[in-house]
Amino acid sequence: MPAYPRELNHRARAMLRAVAARRALMSCSCEPDLFVDGVACCDQLTAHELARHGLIRPASPGNAGARVPAELTAAGEAALAG
Secondary structure, eight states, X not given: OOSOSSOOOHHHHHHXXXXXXXOEEXXXXXXXXXXXXXEEOSOHHHHHHHHHTTSEEESSXXXXXXXXXXXXXXXXXXXXXX
């Protein structure tokens, strides 16, 4: 998948910061949902894009639909730093 197609907006950056702070879980699915502090993110489209473009990923395997910790990828760390 190509790099994230546009500049990160404030909401996407906030999601990445929450993942970096280990406050986020994601569902194990082809379109993973993101949960921060136990609450579903209000912008799941952005959460799906972050996962699809390889900025976040599950930190551990899980069964379909299970929530597992989310982590930044190297690309996610670079995007957050940039």
